[in-house]
Amino acid sequence: MGRMTFVELFLCFSAGALMVHAEDPYHFFEWNVTYGTIAPLGVPQQGILINGQFPGPKINCTSNNNIVVNVFNNLDEPFLLTWNGVQHRKNSWQDGTLGTMCPILPGKNFTYHFQVKDQIGSFYYFPTTGLHKASGAIGGLQVHSRDLIPVPFDNPADEYFLLLGDWYNKGHKSLKKQLDSGRSIGRPDGIHINGKSGKVSDKASEPLYTVESGKTYRCRVCNVGMRTSVNFRLQGHTLKLVEMEGSHTVQNVYDSLDLHVGQCLSVLVTANQVPKDYYFVVSSRFAQHPLSSVAIIRYLNGNGPASPELPLSPPDNTEGIAWSINQFRSFRWNLTASAARPNPQGSYHYGQINITRTIKLANSRSYVDGKLRFGLNGVSHVDSETPLKLAEYFGASDKVFKYDIIKDEPPQDNTKLILAPNVLNATFRNFVEIIFENHERTIQTYHLDGYSFFAVAIEPGRWSPEKRKNYNLLDAVSRHNIQVYPNSWAAVMTTLDNAGMWSLRSEMWERVYLGQQLYFSVLSPARSLRDEYNLPDNTPLCGIVPGLPLPPPYTA
Template sequence: MAFSSNLNWIPLWSALLTVFVTRVNGIDIYLDWNVSITDGLIPLLVDQQVVIINGVFPGPLINATTDDVVHVNVFNYMDEPLLFTWNGIQQRRNSWQDGVSGTNCPIKPLKNWTYVFQMKDQIGTFIYFPSINFLKASGGYGPIRVNNRDNVPVPFPQPEAEFDLLIGDWYSGDYKHFRKMLETEESAYDVTPDAILMNGMGPYIDSDSLWYETFTVDKGKTYRFRISNIGGTLSFNFRIQSHTMLLVEAEGSYTNQITLNSLDVHVGQSYSVLVTADQNDADFYIIASPKLLYATGVAGVGVLHYSNSTTLAGGAHPSGPDAFDLGFSMNQAKSIRWNLTTGAARPNPQGSFNVSNIALSQTFILQSSRAEVNGQPRLVVNNVSYFTPDTSLKLADHLTNGTGVYELDEFPVQSVNVDTSYGTSVVSGNYRGWIELVFQNNMDDMDSWHLDGYSFFVVGFGNGHWTPDVRNTYNTIDPVARSTTQVYPHGWTAVYAFLDNPGMWNLRSQTLKNWYLGLQLYIRVYDPDPNPAKERPPPENLLFCGLFESQSLAPARHRHLNH
């Protein structure tokens, strides 16, 4: 008998303290998270270390509405420092809560810290995960929903139910061992994941399978699946046997509604699709097959179970596009367009803010490659591999203008005419200016890039090398706004972003090993106006680290955990 997706969340409600307090523009949501590593979970029927939150994997759902304020008190019961990042949550004027090494000092073992952030002017489907120490490879991740306010209609009929579906590749080994291998052995970069999990569960194989994800539906009704690629390496193609999907949302943007037989989802991306249970009562395969990989047994497999079904899923898996057909993938990506007529976080149409006649103030051309730096296998962007200092960049920026921690604008934003090197790369972004980011992938593997603090407009994809002439091919009419975009092997992707959110923002590869091995930098968007309406001051519970470690916190703000 399969484990139901609903059962996976049962321990959450007894373990969480959730309090709601009325606000003018939303509510306060209070969550307590106990984060630890367990040896008792068996995602692949192999006992291994898994990062759990309040005893569950994946972690608890954060279910909020536009303008709600979320307070997450994180208790670190691991032997590693810990940070969480809220992938796609824009942290308006508040990069202090972004949860990456450049903006937050880590939560030390047996300590706790409370994040406070607002779902300001957002709706949509997002994810959270640990951002440091390669911990994401062993879990600690979960879903985020940001729902429309009551006065902003959703541009499709209310579905019967909504399902969160976190899909991602998984390694059966110890994440500490793999982390060490990446640092010393170049061959470790090419290690293939052992499986693709669905909500932390292994693949359905046959009627004897005991540990797989299943969703129960009633014939004739429509359901919303919120699909996220929570993995670290593989893009996948998602499909449901004998069913079509209606694409309706991508990372906080309502899209033009297109009917799909399958959907490519790249690392770090999230989508919403509507699925109508319009087949005869039976069980059907749910498939997530890897891109750019021919490997039996790696695909994620779940089950769509009709409530009156007595017929188990069986036979061959439904076929999808060729795993190496990047033309299909790129054409599908270009077909995903912004719905210009619907509201989202606000009643005004999404199309009231467009990129058809903008004036660019900056262009960054970012070339990604594998390289050797000081005898170590690394990843470089414009020949620089990011070096993580012990001191948070945002903290150093606030206290010393970065002195002793980083040098502003030493990173070459349009050139690779430097020797490979380490660098703590921080570049200036022009406040309230439009920036063009060109991601040039010089590697054989698919990559994904993400910008914290913003949604950007994905205006173009292409093969080969980007040149200024290809701007003539950009879609500036209705490009989708999102925070993560794929970059095809030996190809380029171009995005536009309006830098109206002051702060220190991480720009990174979402591919976990790439991120860990140096494919990242920070964009410092600075507004000299001290008005906190522009950028919020440091939080009262600010943590200190590195050069400022001695500036201790009051015991009430950073207390030792008791066992």
């Protein structure tokens, strides 16, 4: 496909590809994905850049805006981007996973088109193909409230996006080769903050951001790493939590915050200290080999370097796990704040809805034919040449995968893994409870595409039905990522009202690549455009789909 101008793109999409309302504004982006030399930990290596940048360009938009991103793949491998936390209402065609889309082939381009429908908050994008996430192509995506929707805090003086994460000095090709050979990628080499790693008393360091005395700033912070939970803090300052993955929160104040892989949040920071430099500190959590990094926050017209005495991280032992669980329990949905719509967040009484299905998922680590694999309930997912969504849409699913190989309860022996596409058949608009049980000694995090869920409980031990009495059924935060501590469980609840094929996966990318994921197939019985969009005209076809007759389109 040749290059298209933004006007041509607009005409193409306005012809009815997604049937969005004309009054909702459009934002057009053209991104060139290339290799380039980067050095997040000071070691030069091949990275993946978007328009020559790492981190990539930030998408700054408003609720209900239409986002059009024309991505040109100049790599020597297929490539896809996903939009972590963006719900893609009725539109899993744009989800950017190998279960929903054919990858963008080298030298080709694909134009994503999605609407941030009824959403606000802090999100990010990243590549889902291979181990590309380990080498870059990651950037922030922030969705503001519309002007007529009140926000529960004063406008900040400025907004800053901070992308944090562990990093490997080996490139994505070397890491992929390790996994393909049956070995783990091992522990990371360090932690980066917006693509750089800093050390205390490094006089050559430029400030990450500059602030003015007396002003308050919004910091949107995401953990975009491969496997490591982190704790972040700002020397001498407190952090007021105001938003988490698209939901306004009760505005508690913290000295530091844990942030697990895949998670995003917003804090307000007031520059109310002596004008000088201060360290923003990020350190690993629940890791046997501690890692840390610092960046400088500089007061305008300040005088003096940052103190080498860094604020302490929470204790990283049994008490440290309890500390982090207690912090999770302190997070509350702000019931009086408006969401992306005028009605308050608390107008949705999720705790009064009857559960129609309980799905308990247990992760496992095992070896199959001498090679390391990960799984859920005895199934280790394998991507097929034909994306699952395309196979289902064209009526060829029986040639690509079987529904419900995975069961709603883990098997007695969860260490024996079946390698196959892992698809759960779900009932449209069912209200489901998902229990994540972690029987391993390492922390886990999970993400569900296409939805937000209510994170109602996290506790040590094993889940049982009587644990429901400990659920927060009033003001649990609506979010799309949940951590599960070692030998613990977590419970979430959601309504499966977004038709499509949606990825539920570990956020540890080694585990995703080696099978710790599944897909929810949520079909609308009505085959109506009110529930799901038709296949976009620009969708590339691959696998067994090319040449098959196009199914009858969904109707109004």
